[in-house]
Amino acid sequence: MSFTDFDFDERLANAATLPADLYCNDAVFAHETRRIFQRTWQLAGRLEQLPTSGSYFTFELHGEPLVIVRGKDEIIRGFFNVCRHRAGPVAGGAGCRPSLQCAYHGWNYALDGRLLATPAFEGVADFDKNDHSLVSVSVAVWESFIFVNLDPTSTPLTDVLEDIPALTAPFNLANLKFVERRDYLLDCNWKVYVDNFLEGYHLPMVHPGLMRELDFSKYRTLTRRYYSLQDAPIRPASPKDDQRYYQSDAHNEALYFWVFPNLMININPATLSTNLIVPLSAEKTLTIFEWFTPEQELATASERLQATIEFSDEIQQEDIAICEAVQRGLRSQSYDRGRYAVRFENGLHHFHQLWREFCVTE
Numbered sequence: 001m002s003f004t005d006f007d008f009d010e011r012l013a014n015a016a017t018l019p020a021d022l023y024c025n026d027a028v029f030a031h032e033t034r035r036i037f038q039r040t041w042q043l044a045g046r047l048e049q050l051p052t053s054g055s056y057f058t059f060e061l062h063g064e065p066l067v068i069v070r071g072k073d074e075i076i077r078g079f080f081n082v083c084r085h086r087a088g089p090v091a092g093g094a095g096c097r098p099s100l101q102c103a104y105h106g107w108n109y110a111l112d113g114r115l116l117a118t119p120a121f122e123g124v125a126d127f128d129k130n131d132h133s134l135v136s137v138s139v140a141v142w143e144s145f146i147f148v149n150l151d152p153t154s155t156p157l158t159d160v161l162e163d164i165p166a167l168t169a170p171f172n173l174a175n176l177k178f179v180e181r182r183d184y185l186l187d188c189n190w191k192v193y194v195d196n197f198l199e200g201y202h203l204p205m206v207h208p209g210l211m212r213e214l215d216f217s218k219y220r221t222l223t224r225r226y227y228s229l230q231d232a233p234i235r236p237a238s239p240k241d242d243q244r245y246y247q248s249d250a251h252n253e254a255l256y257f258w259v260f261p262n263l264m265i266n267i268n269p270a271t272l273s274t275n276l277i278v279p280l281s282a283e284k285t286l287t288i289f290e291w292f293t294p295e296q297e298l299a300t301a302s303e304r305l306q307a308t309i310e311f312s313d314e315i316q317q318e319d320i321a322i323c324e325a326v327q328r329g330l331r332s333q334s335y336d337r338g339r340y341a342v343r344f345e346n347g348l349h350h351f352h353q354l355w356r357e358f359c360v361t362e
C-alpha cells in the first residue's frame, strides 16, 4: 500500500488528520520535494539584494542551485546556477558583475542567460552557443519580495496571493525596511511546524504571553484557495496589565497569513515578519524569520523593535518545544491519526487538503 493511499474527508467535522507516517518518512519527503516544493512559488529574497544592473545572489532551493540576477535591461531573471558545459557554478555568493562566469573552465554568460564565450573550445562538432543558454526559472516580484518557481506551468503568483496585496495595503509593505534575521533549526517534520502555525487552539496552553495580548474569543481562521489568514484583535491595555507587550497606539489587530506551502507573514503592531519554513529532511526543518518595520520606526524605535523580536523569539521557543515533542509522539507506535477541532483547526484541514491535491492527485 502506498503512503498516499488513505481516506480523507473534505468535511472538517468528519475528517481525520494526516497519517503519522507522512511526518516521518524519507520517501514522503522526496515526494513532497518534487510534488510541492518544486512546483510552488518560493520566497527567494528581496529587491534590496539587487540594487543595480549586474547585481546577483545565489542560493539553493530544495536541492537546486539557483542564481537571481538583475539584467542590463533591469529585468530580474532566475537561472539554474549550473553551467551548460559540465555543470559548474556560474556564480558564487552575491555581488555585482557585468556577466556570469563559470568557476570551472570560464564559460561566460550574459546577464540574460545567453552563452557569450567558451574559451579554448574550438573544433567541437555541431556546437551552437545559442543552444546553450543558462536554463531559466520563473521569477515574480510582489512588493519587495522576490519569488521563484521551478515549474514553468504553475499558477501565477498573483493568483496564489489572491487578495493578500489588498489586505496588506494599509501596512505599506514597499516602505518597510529589513531589521533582522534569525534562523531556527527544529527536530521535526516541516508539516508539524506548519500545522502548529495554522491553529490558535494551542495558545492557552503553549503561549501564555501571547494570550495576554489577544482577544482569544474573537480568534478566527479564514481559508482561501492557496492561503489562509488567522486574525485576532489586540486586547486594549488596561492599567492593571503590567505584563502587556503591545502598545495600543498602532493598528489593533494581529494578522497571520500562511501561503501554501511554507511562507508565513505575521503582522503585529509596528512590525511585519516573514517566516520561511525550509524542510531539510523528513525530521529536520529550518525556519527563517525576517523582521521588517517602517523606515521611521527604524530610526526612532529601536528599543521597541528589539522587544518585538524578543517577544517573537519567546513564542518561537515555545512552538519549537511543542513541535519537537509532537514529532516524537508521531513516531510512537501508539498514534496514527487524530480529529480536527472544528472551532480552531479548519486551517490545518485546508492545508491537508492542499497537501493531498499536490501529492496524491495526478
Ligand code: FES
Residues within 6 Å of the ligand: 083, 084, 085, 086, 087, 088, 089, 102, 103, 104, 105, 106, 107
Ligand atoms: S563547467 Fe562551466 S565552463 Fe566547464
Ligand SMILES: [Fe+2]
Residues within 6 Å of the ligand: 196, 197, 202, 206, 207, 315, 319
Ligand atoms: Fe504557536
